[in-house]
Amino acid sequence: KSGNHIWTINLPEGYKIEEAKLYDRWGNVIYRSEQNTISWDGMYNGSKVVQGVYVYYIRLQTPEGKTELLKGDLTVL
Numbered sequence: 001k002s003g004n005h006i007w008t009i010n011l012p013e014g015y016k017i018e019e020a021k022l023y024d025r026w027g028n029v030i031y032r033s034e035q036n037t038i039s040w041d042g043m044y045n046g047s048k049v050v051q052g053v054y055v056y057y058i059r060l061q062t063p064e065g066k067t068e069l070l071k072g073d074l075t076v077l
Contacts, residue, residue, distance in 0.1 A: 007074060009038040014063030022056045022074075030054070042076055051076055 011017065020038050022031035030044040038058070042048055058070040 005042070007038070007040045007042070009058065011036075011060070016061040018059040018061055018067070020056065020058040022054050024049070024054060025052060049076055 007022075009017075009020070017033065017036050017038065020031075020033045021029050022040060024030050024044075030049060031040045053073050053075050055073050056071065060068045060070060062068055
């Protein structure tokens with residue numbers, strides 16, 4: 001659907017998400033998941049978030065049992 005997009009992360013086999021957080025520009029956590037899937041619809045507290053850049057941190061467990069941190073940003077238009 002136009003204007004409705006879902007942010008998802010697909011991991012290689014054997015990787016497990018321990019925790020994923022998405023922050024707004026003021027450092028507030030607007031999305032958090034401890035599931036092995038990430039699916040965020042751009043909503044926070046029942047409302048669409050404002051346009052801007054959001055930062056994510058994802059703590060993973062590798063197939064070898066090591067912990068890795070992925071970080072980056074996404075832009076909401």
